[in-house]
Amino acid sequence: MTALHDAWTAHLETVRWFGGKGSGARVVHLEPLAWWTPPDADPAVRSEIATLEDPRGRTEHYQFLVAHHGGAAPDGATVLGADPDTGAAITDATTDLVALAAFVAATAPDFAGVPVGVWAGEQSNTTLTLGDTDLYKLFRKVEPGPNLDTEVLVALSGGAVPEVRHRLVGDWPAGTLTDLGNICERIAGATDGWVLATRACADERDFADEAHALGVALRAVHDQLRDAFGEQTASGDVLAGVMGERLDAALDAAPQLAEHADALRARFDALRGSELRTQRVHGDFHLGQTLASPAGWTIIDFEGEPAKTAAERRAFDSVWRDVAGMTRSFDYARSAHADPSGPGATRWADRAREGFLQGYCEGTTQAAVLTAYETDKAVYEVLYELRNRPDWVDIPLRAVSDTGSGHHPATHHPSMTDHRNTEHSNTEQSKER
Numbered sequence: 001m002t003a004l005h006d007a008w009t010a011h012l013e014t015v016r017w018f019g020g021k022g023s024g025a026r027v028v029h030l031e032p033l034a035w036w037t038p039p040d041a042d043p044a045v046r047s048e049i050a051t052l053e054d055p056r057g058r059t060e061h062y063q064f065l066v067a068h069h070g071g072a073a074p075d076g077a078t079v080l081g082a083d084p085d086t087g088a089a090i091t092d093a094t095t096d097l098v099a100l101a102a103f104v105a106a107t108a109p110d111f112a113g114v115p116v117g118v119w120a121g122e123q124s125n126t127t128l129t130l131g132d133t134d135l136y137k138l139f140r141k142v143e144p145g146p147n148l149d150t151e152v153l154v155a156l157s158g159g160a161v162p163e164v165r166h167r168l169v170g171d172w173p174a175g176t177l178t179d180l181g182n183i184c185e186r187i188a189g190a191t192d193g194w195v196l197a198t199r200a201c202a203d204e205r206d207f208a209d210e211a212h213a214l215g216v217a218l219r220a221v222h223d224q225l226r227d228a229f230g231e232q233t234a235s236g237d238v239l240a241g242v243m244g245e246r247l248d249a250a251l252d253a254a255p256q257l258a259e260h261a262d263a264l265r266a267r268f269d270a271l272r273g274s275e276l277r278t279q280r281v282h283g284d285f286h287l288g289q290t291l292a293s294p295a296g297w298t299i300i301d302f303e304g305e306p307a308k309t310a311a312e313r314r315a316f317d318s319v320w321r322d323v324a325g326m327t328r329s330f331d332y333a334r335s336a337h338a339d340p341s342g343p344g345a346t347r348w349a350d351r352a353r354e355g356f357l358q359g360y361c362e363g364t365t366q367a368a369v370l371t372a373y374e375t376d377k378a379v380y381e382v383l384y385e386l387r388n389r390p391d392w393v394d395i396p397l398r399a400v401s402d403t404g405s406g407h408h409p410a411t412h413h414p415s416m417t418d419h420r421n422t423e424h425s426n427t428e429q430s431k432e433r
């Protein structure tokens with residue numbers, strides 16, 4: 001380990017985008033890629049792929065953007081050391097506006113000279129602002145090959161998703177083209193759907209119209225995804241089996257689920273005997289993945305659930321996975337209300353859900369399938385909250401116990417038609433989707 005490795009290891013504990021803070025993970029290797037900037041440029045900027053190893057020997061890779069300055073580093077830039085050969089000051093280029101301007105000019109000449117800033121919001125990547133109209137997203141945790149989000153946005157090319165203007169690709173590992181970032185359209189005047197929905201719920205302001213429009217947007221994106229990547233069918237028995245296995249795995253970490261396990265499994269078993277159409281989906285659709293703007297709803301972050309492997313996140317699934325993600329999110333939004341379980345918050349969430357389902361499929365919901373996916377999502381959320389926000393675990397646990405006691409809204413909602421086991425058994429398929 002070198003002094004530079006140690007300096008980066010210490011720096012990582014201070015940056016927002018590093019997900020392993022406090023885990024004891026250390027930088028054990030730095031692999032420099034080719035300079036982005038032309039020869040002899042000062043500052044010179046390149047990406048380096050860091051290998052991080054935690055105390056249990058598990059490794060992961062992060063992209064660092066690094067600048068070398070012949071002279072002094074600019075004020076405000078984080079200096080990590082000096083190059084032993086040239087003496088150049090080495091900075092974290094994402095803290096170094098001079099280096100960022102050079103990086104943008106070198107990698108995206110169309111944007112040379114556009115004012116560059118660093119996005120201040122909470123996020124797991126690093127986003128640069130390019131004027132008011134574009135965002136340059138630098139991926140932090142990287143895996144070889146195409147980035148899932150970029151792949152989807154490029155294939156969909158606009159509509160209810162941001163348009164990608166440029167793709168930053170590196171040769172890593174040598175011989176593999178790996179997405180390291182992209183420039184995409186910055187949605188003007190956007191507000192996060194979670195912020196809007198929780199404010200509305202707290203004030204008991206009806207959200208049904210907004211939710212309806214969101215359902216329409218999701219449906220359009222699903223149609224685009226199907227056109228771009230195709231569709232298949234999957235056996236309901238297999239899907240129920242996978243959900244049951246996820247529950248089994250969750251029971252180890254969340255013993256609170258045990259008393260509801262039989263009832264939850266019965267929900268999954270309702271899928272058995274059916275064939276479901278599957279396709280590429282969002283995979284982790286919730287209010288925080290939506291932006292409302294004067295232009296309508298935009299859906300972002302097609303990365304799937306963070307705990308899944310890239311192959312799992314690319315796998316086809318039923319569109320009801322995304323529908324369930326959003327209906328669960330309306331249930332979460334109740335937490336912003338002064339009395340989350342009272343009649344005001346419950347009515348708010350029911351109305352949002354009804355509006356969303358009407359927008360998505362005009363109420364021709366497959367109730368049993370939706371309930372199975374909502375149950376699977378709630379089990380995932382229990383685990384997610386225990387690991388990340390233990391104070392929030394009661395929110396999905398409430399859904400788990402409602403489901404277990406048969407009080408889940410999906411079982412008695414007026415807009416719901418139960419098309420159990422009929423997805424492939426009639427000629428109305430396209431209307432039922």
Ligand SMILES: Nc1ncnc2c1ncn2[C@@H]1O[C@H](COP(=O)(O)OP(=O)(O)O)[C@@H](O)[C@H]1O
Pocket residue numbers: 121122123124125126135162184185186187188190192288291300301
């Ligand atoms: N194209 C966009 N236009 C406007 N704001 C955006 C756009 N993409 C993301 N954002 C904002 O940035 C935040 C973080 O974006 P996200 O893609 O979820 O980052 P990360 O994947 O790094 O966590 C979002 O919640 C949203 O507020």
Ligand SMILES: O=P(O)(O)O[C@H]1O[C@H](CO)[C@@H](O[C@H]2O[C@H](CO)[C@@H](O)[C@H](O)[C@H]2O)[C@H](O)[C@H]1O
Pocket residue numbers: 194284286287288301304305306325328329330332333381384
């Ligand atoms: O946004 P990510 O892809 O990182 O998704 C993960 O974190 C989400 C929380 O930020 C989590 O979503 C859960 O909490 C939301 C409120 O904060 C709520 O709207 C969602 O319905 C709920 O699932 C998501 O599950 C997780 O994968």
